[in-house]
Amino acid sequence: MPPQRRKFTREEPESRRADLIAATLDLMAEAGPAETTVRAIAEAAGLSQGMIRHHFSSKEDLINAAYRAHMASQLEGSERAVAGTTARARLARFVTASLTPPVVDPRALSLWAAFLHMVRRDPAMRATHEENYLAYRDRLEALIAAAFAETGRKAGKAELRRLAIACNAVIDGLWLEGGALPDAFGPGEIETIGRASVAALLDLPLADEETP
Amino acid sequence: MPPQRRKFTREEPESRRADLIAATLDLMAEAGPAETTVRAIAEAAGLSQGMIRHHFSSKEDLINAAYRAHMASQLEGSERAVAGTTARARLARFVTASLTPPVVDPRALSLWAAFLHMVRRDPAMRATHEENYLAYRDRLEALIAAAFAETGRKAGKAELRRLAIACNAVIDGLWLEGGALPDAFGPGEIETIGRASVAALLDLPLADEETP
DNA sequence: CGATGAATTATACGAATGTATATTTGACCG
DNA sequence: CGGTCAAATATACATTCGTATAATTCATCG
Structure with a gap:
């Protein structure tokens, strides 16, 4: 009886890469x-650990790819429904979109902290960061300039x-606190305070969100 | 000729603990x-690596002590000169004190990110965090309530x-951005924007800082 | 001034990590 | 249906980590 080997199915490299990136972010x-660790990532993805270096040139390469994927997803979150x-x-x-899940999320804050030191050191990650x-x-x-123009306000x-x-800053601060202490705020409280604060800072009444 | 051993001087345990904590934070x-790592910490403190477990029960114990020391220093920074x-x-x-070095500092932000995951997991560190x-x-x-009372404002x-x-939130956000991109702001710009923003949020003119 | 003992250094050990290599297996193709 | 090759697994390796233990050295005290 030969030693039993895990059964597996072949997948597109792109699909495996996506699985590994998702497991890394989780x-x-x-x-x-x-x-x-590479072993923990592989296990979370349901694969053997050799897959990291088969689909990525190194663990660091995988981390960078995961960071890029995460940043893209975050930016997409803020841009959603700005019509x-x-x-x-x-x-x-x-x-509102910037202060609503999945942008405001303990997970997003956790990832931000986890990546901070790598971003500091790695020029490629740093470039991605500053760009976004x-x-x-x-x-x-x-958007502020457009809102001012619309109401005839002049601003240097x-x-x-x-x-x-x-x-x-107020958006970032609420993002931070909402992610760090999610239970410290009522449902919708962060978004409400965010809109009211931006309105107060700009001295510009912001209409309540219209239902799409 | 016997193998040469490093010369050293005996110090108070408290002093060594302080050195190790400082090296850890650095x-x-x-x-x-x-x-x-324990080896890097010991080297940064100019000691041999055995000192970590001689003065602390474990590396984790040292990390916790370093975190407490850092938080105390940060709180002291905000409280300074509030007269x-x-x-x-x-x-x-x-x-102003909350938006001036050493509170606003790339180092402080870096430490915050480094400790975040430990704070999440370790109940003792979590307690220290929420308390502060x-x-x-x-x-x-x-302070807001007192300022309102002083000007006859009523607030529920x-x-x-x-x-x-x-x-x-606005203070936290400026703290974050000032620490993340210190070169993106002119001298004194963060404090100025911070005071102006708080004034706008409260609709309460804040006198410029008096010279002490 | 020699004994005492804690502070300090030096070294060793097992576990875990990233990487490298060898082996097997599933899917496609003529 | 057998051959082919990349996808996938399994295993091995050198290094580094936190920890444990043994060996020294400085400083204090009778």
Whole structure:
């Protein structure tokens, strides 16, 4: 009787890569970077550990791919459903989308912390990070400028910058606190406070979200 | 000729513990948790690696002690120089102190990220964390309430809570961005935006900081 | 000044990690 | 239906980690 080997089915490399990336993000978020070993990743993906280096050139390569996938998903979350008839409505929905799951999520915060040190050190990851970060802030600044223009408000370049930084900060802070202490807020409380805070910072009434 | 052994001087255990804690925080902030090994800590402290388990019961014990020391230092940073003649001045200085080094610092952000996963898992660290976090928010809410009372403003309990959350969020967000991208802001810009934002959120003019 | 003992160094050990290599197996094709 | 080859498993290897233990050395005290 020969020693039994695991049965398996052949899959497209792309599909396996996606599985490994998903398993990496799960572990990174829930167990932390220290527990995210190649063996743990392979087991979480239901594969043998050789698959990491078969589909990726190294563990670091897999981590980088997982980071890119996560960032893309986050950006997509903020961009979702920003449509609206007026600029103020678009701004309001942008804020709401940025403060709603899956953007605000313990998992997202956990991943952000897990990746921070790697982002600091690895130039490729750092580039990905700054790119997405500035894209988000520019998007916010453009929405603010449009809302101002719509209501006839004038704002200098410097003032616009300050307001974008402030709005971005309150959104980031709520994102952070909502992810760190999800039970400390009632349902919808974070989004409500976020919209009200942006309105107060801009001195611009933001219409309540329209039902799509 | 006997094999030469390192020379050393005896120190108070308390002093050695402090050295090891400082080395741990340095490594954690600059190299990340993965590089913070007992050997690296001992080398950074200029000691041999046996000292970790001689002065602490385990590496985890040392990490916990380092975390407590860091949190105490951070809280002290926010509390510094909150004196002032009026409640509004005290609030303004509290905001400023919370957005000035060493509170706002890439190192502090790095440490926060490094400790996040440990805080999630370890009940003792989690208790330390929530204690300090809520102490900070309560302090902010009390300062807001005092500033309102001073100017004759009335605010319900729920409104006070929402405003404290919002102010806390903008401070946290600026803390995060200032630590993540220190070069993206001019000197004093973060504090200025922080004070202006809190003033806008509360609809309460905050006097510029008085010279002490 | 020699004995005492804790502080310190040095070394060793088992477990776990990332990587490398060898072997097997499933699916497609002529 | 047998051959082919990449996908997949299994195993081995060197390194590093936290921990444990043995061997020294500095400082204090009678």
